[in-house]
Amino acid sequence: MYDFNLDDFKKTWQEQDVQSKYAASEISEMLHKKSRNYVKYIFWISLAEFLLFFCLGIFYIFQSESNSSFLELLRKLGVQETPELQQSFEKLYLSLKLVSLIITAYFVVQFYLNYKKIKVQDNLKLLILQIVKFRKTVNAFIFINIFLIFAFTGVLTGFVFHIFSEQNIALTHPKLIGFIVGLIFTTLLAIVLIWLYYKIVYGIIMRKLGRNLEELRKIEEE
Template identity: 55%
Template structure:
């Protein structure tokens, strides 16, 4: 009986050609489907956000309590809450609110467009381009959401200073310091919360999409 050589058997086994379980086309289709699903998830999340903001806006419209915060600050600083000031505030508030909903609706539409454009039969370079475009859209949505918050706070702060000046009111320096510091701290904290929210909700999906993009680029480099 011939002697069994384990080392020789290992060497022979290691030299055997390894066949890929999936071909590049199958992997491409699989990554395409996954990418399409990730884009779809973000689309539905953005739809939910749009509906939530709309419902909240309608609720506060009927409650008529949305303006209490800034107008109460005006009174604490020494200004009078006149009907003229209230009307101006309401006008500014609804212009900003509608602008915010328009911006959100625009990005919902863009996410839907991106979802529709990623097709299962998409060629490799086309798919990579679609994913890169989608990433830019998501980053723009996050950035504009933060900028909208800063813009809203800045506009309302300017409105408060304008109202004080119109009524020739000069608040105490301590009250003004508290007001300015409060605005800065509140805005910074709100921006942080928004950033954390998008980092958590969108970040998880985008990280998976990035993995797909990396694999697609690897396949593309092999084909060149």
């Protein structure tokens, strides 16, 4: 009679080759499809942001009172409003909006081009490199938007100082100091809110894309 040994049976079962439910090529294809979708989501989100800012920009361009709040603030600081001052500020304000729109439009195009390249890319190694490049582009987009807030704040502060100097108003004016403190606080608050927005909206998608990237790298190593 055959002597059944449980330990030998377990050892034999553990040494058996376990067939994967999906082949590596099928897993790679699924990860490829998911990666394309994540890139597409970021493209559509960035496009929506661009259209939103573009529509707001057009709206304020045709609003004659769009700059009145800032000029009213300057008047409270003791600045005498002149046609030259109003014209200078309108040009500055328009320039800042155009710079913001141009940069956003540039990244929208880059996201789209990345999506097109990933969509048609079949080579696994090149796909991984393309995803890495896309992640770097997204990070650059986020940091440049944060930098723009610093830059715009600096430009507006410089403009106010220039007006004060031009109209011989003391730079130690208490209202000016209060304005600068308020501007710095508002800038920091805006940066925190924007960072949270990108962290939530873009961060969720980027984390999923990152996990796909790691899985694709494992398949490539195998």
